Amino acid sequence: MNDFRKDLDSLLGQSALSATPDRRTFLKTALGTGFAAAVLPVCAQTMIKTDTNGLTAGEVAITVNGQRVPAYRAQPEGKTNLPVVIVVSEIFGVHEHIADIARRFAKLGYLAIAPDFFVRQGNPMAYTSIAELQKEIISKVPDEQVMGDIDAYVKWAGENGGDISRLGINGFCWGGRIVWLYSAHNPKVKAGAAWYGRIVGEKSALFPQQPIDIAPSLKVPVIGLYGGKDQGIPVTTVEQMKEALQKAGNKSEFHVYPNSGHAFNADYRPSYVEADAKDAWTQVVAWFKSHGVI
Numbered sequence: 001m002n003d004f005r006k007d008l009d010s011l012l013g014q015s016a017l018s019a020t021p022d023r024r025t026f027l028k029t030a031l032g033t034g035f036a037a038a039v040l041p042v043c044a045q046t047m048i049k050t051d052t053n054g055l056t057a058g059e060v061a062i063t064v065n066g067q068r069v070p071a072y073r074a075q076p077e078g079k080t081n082l083p084v085v086i087v088v089s090e091i092f093g094v095h096e097h098i099a100d101i102a103r104r105f106a107k108l109g110y111l112a113i114a115p116d117f118f119v120r121q122g123n124p125m126a127y128t129s130i131a132e133l134q135k136e137i138i139s140k141v142p143d144e145q146v147m148g149d150i151d152a153y154v155k156w157a158g159e160n161g162g163d164i165s166r167l168g169i170n171g172f173c174w175g176g177r178i179v180w181l182y183s184a185h186n187p188k189v190k191a192g193a194a195w196y197g198r199i200v201g202e203k204s205a206l207f208p209q210q211p212i213d214i215a216p217s218l219k220v221p222v223i224g225l226y227g228g229k230d231q232g233i234p235v236t237t238v239e240q241m242k243e244a245l246q247k248a249g250n251k252s253e254f255h256v257y258p259n260s261g262h263a264f265n266a267d268y269r270p271s272y273v274e275a276d277a278k279d280a281w282t283q284v285v286a287w288f289k290s291h292g293v294i
Contacts, residue, residue, distance in 0.1 A: 031059045031116060032099030033070035035268060036092035037128045038198040042268040050103040057103060060113075066153045071115040071153060072099045072193030074106035083166035083294040084157045085151055086182075087114040090263070091138050093124040097268050101170070104234065108285065109294060111162040113153050117146050139175065142206040146178055147185045154186070166190060170284065170294040171197060173263060176224075180211035183220035191291035193284040196262050197228060199237045212237075217242035221223075222252045223287040225280045227260035227273075255283055 018089040035042050048164040057074040072094050075082055085105050089098045094114045105112035120126050121140050127133035150169070158164040169192045177198020199211045226238050238254055244250045255265060257280070263271040265280060289292055 001070050019112055031070050031094050032102075032114070033096055035097070036125045036126060036133070037096050038130050038133055039092060039266050043272065044274050046270075046274070047051070048100060048104075048270045049056075050100050050107065055103060055106050057099075057106065058231060060156075062152055062156050065151055067120055069115055069119055069149055069152070071113050072102055073101040073111070074099070075111040076106060076109060077277065080161040081163050082109065082111040082161055083168070083288075084154065084162040084164055085112050085168040085288070086112045086153065086154050087112055087144060088150075088169065088171030088178045088182075089117070089126060090119075090173040090175060090266070091130075091133060093118055095125060097266060104281075105170075110168075111157055111160075112155060117141060117149055119196055120145070124231060127215060140206070143173055143178075143181060143208065147182060150178075152180055164188070166293050168192065168288045168291075171195065173197065178210060180218075180222060181209065181214065181290065183222055184214035184218050187219050190286065190293045191222045191288050192220055193225065193287060194222055195225045195265055195280070196227060196233060197224075198233055198240045212244060215250070216248045218245065218248065218250050218252070219285075221250065221291055223252040223283060224252065225265075225283070226254065226256045227264050227276075228256050228258035229261040230264055251289075255280060
């Protein structure tokens with residue numbers, strides 16, 4: 001529980017760029033639209049908006065163990081045999097920023113899928129405070145459930161125009177931790193990209209392993225993107241993971257941006273650092289390409 005709180009304490013802030021439009025502009029209910037109440041107001045001036053020209057984009061859904069699990073999907077229109085990337089959200093769910101990330105991947109030729117991992121526990125967009133969101137939803141989402149949902153969507157991708165022999169996974173914050181864990185869970189992943197995902201922490205029945213625990217056996221190469229000023233994820237833990245992976249012979253790489261804190265890629269929040277976000281995105285695209293995802 002304390003690990004989540006440390007992560008979440010570093011997520012929000014205010015700045016001169018914080019916009020103050022009508023909250024209804026950003027509080028929408030469709031998957032892939034709007035923003036969680038807990039992050040409003042958003043920094044509208046810095047938000048990246050990727051269009052859907054040439055794409056098929058929107059909500060899809062599958063049933064996993066009797067539960068309908070929706071996802072935001074984006075892909076080049078009319079094309080098949082596409083490389084697949086799973087996009088794992090922050091704690092705020094599949095909102096506009098995560099949908100935009102999926103569209104960015106789709107513009108590069110991917111079938112991008114961002115599942116709603118919190119659907120069983122509730123709607124993270126509705127909570128007005130991070131503490132309440134963490135208590136009522138995030139702390140109740142088992143790792144095993146998340147692994148199963150990703151497995152199911154990988155299977156769906158293979159049956160719906162995706163080439164799952166070219167599979168990547170990309171995640172932010174909460175999702176960054178999931179990238180490490182799923183890369184160990186499914187060795188068929190070609191490459192992963194973990195943006196400021198927690199590496200060490202407490203373990204429990206719902207969270208039986210942390211990324212540092214899977215380092216000795218991890219075979220999948222992961223690129224880790226971290227902020228040197230992140231108050232929730234100390235650089236010392238990044239170094240700890242780096243050393244453990246090197247000992248195991250894993251070829252993962254890390255990029256620590258000394259002038260950035262947590263969530264430096266979140267262009268809708270005051271934490272956004274444009275130069276570092278753009279560099280990190282370039283690194284991820286090159287990483288996936290070099291490891292055969294596209």
